[in-house]
Amino acid sequence: xxxxxxxxxxxxLLLVFLVGGAIAYFTDTDNATxxxxxxxxxxxxxxxxxxxxxxxxxGVPDASQDLMPGQTVAKDPTINNVSTTNPAYxxxxxxxxxxxAASPATPVExxxxxxxxxxxxxxxxxxxxxxxxxATHVYYYGTGGSLTALAKATSASTPTSxxxxxxxxxxxxxxxxxxxxxxxxxxxxxxxxIQTQGLASTTPTDVWANFS
Numbered sequence: 402x403x404x405x406x407x408x409x410x411x412x413x414l415l416l417v418f419l420v421g422g423a424i425a426y427f428t429d430t431d432n433a434t435x436x437x438x439x440x441x442x443x444x445x446x447x448x449x450x451x452x453x454x455x456x457x458x459x460g461v462p463d464a465s466q467d468l469m470p471g472q473t474v475a476k477d478p479t480i481n482n483v484s485t486t487n488p489a490y491x492x493x494x495x496x497x498x499x500x501x502a503a504s505p506a507t508p509v510e511x512x513x514x515x516x517x518x519x520x521x522x523x524x525x526x527x528x529x530x531x532x533x534x535x536a537t538h539v540y541y542y543g544t545g546g547s548l549t550a551l552a553k554a555t556s557a558s559t560p561t562s563x564x565x566x567x568x569x570x571x572x573x574x575x576x577x578x579x580x581x582x583x584x585x586x587x588x589x590x591x592x593x594x595i596q597t598q599g600l601a602s603t604t605p606t607d608v609w610a611n612f613s
Contacts, residue, residue: 402482416469444491444551445486445560446592450475450568451476476514477565478590480542484559488550489594490608492536493520493566494587495538499530502576511586514567516540519549523605526613540566540603548605550597 452464452475459466461549465474480491497510508530516522519542542563543549554560570588593612600608 402598419568428462428515441484442487442489442594442596443482443555444592444594445481445483445487445605446493446590447481448556448590449479449529449565450477465566470572470573473569474583475568475573476570476588477568478592479562479565479595480551480592480594481554481560481562482594483554483557483560485554488552488597489544490548490597491551491595492523492593492609493540493542494526494589494593495540495566495593496591497538498535498586498588499532499534500576501532501535508534509573510536512570512572512588514570516567517546517564519564520566521545523609525606541609546605548603548608551561553593570596 438501452462454463455461456463468474480493480494482489482491497512500511501508502578510530520543523539523541526537527539528535530536541548542551549565552561559588593609593610597603600611602608
């Protein structure tokens with residue numbers, strides 16, 4: 402009798418273990434957190450050789466005051482990438498005042514300049530001179546119909562820079578009188594920068610369309 406009781410007890414214990422094992426699942430949880438940082442496009446435009454000295458305090462730098470026909474002044478617009486996270490495609494828009502006080506008397510730009518290697522004009526964005534108006538030229542950093550990426554800065558204090566768009570500007574040498582020559586004449590240079598990744602097209606015309 403004791404043997405049967407022992408066997409019966411063993412069977413009962415076995416059943417308990419079987420029932421317990423049927424609902425004792427191994428469980429675990431885990432998750433993955435992906436961390437992202439958002440890059441930026443950060444450019445500046447500088448003119449290292451442009452003189453800002455204004456000894457007579459009239460708001461016009463001495464070097465560009467009272468110019469004579471044919472006179473040349475240092476002006477070297479340069480675009481700098483100060484972002485340490487992203488390269489950029491860059492453009493420069495140059496707006497030059499026009500005059501008809503020249504021979505022949507057709508609207509022409511007051512100033513001439515020579516574009517440096519590495520920059521290419523975007524003809525589709527150009528606006529021709531009109532009498533008393535402004536001529537507009539857009540240049541992209543690159544050649545042969547392809548943009549050149551301006552690399553990201555190596556540090557917060559060490560930007561990456563393009564060559565100057567041009568080194569100097571020269572006042573027309575065939576001005577024949579003072580018509581339209583009085584007052585300040587402003588050459589406006591504006592720099593533009595855009596990310597290099599994720600663009601639908603990287604042709605200069607299509608990329609410039611994002612600004613215009």
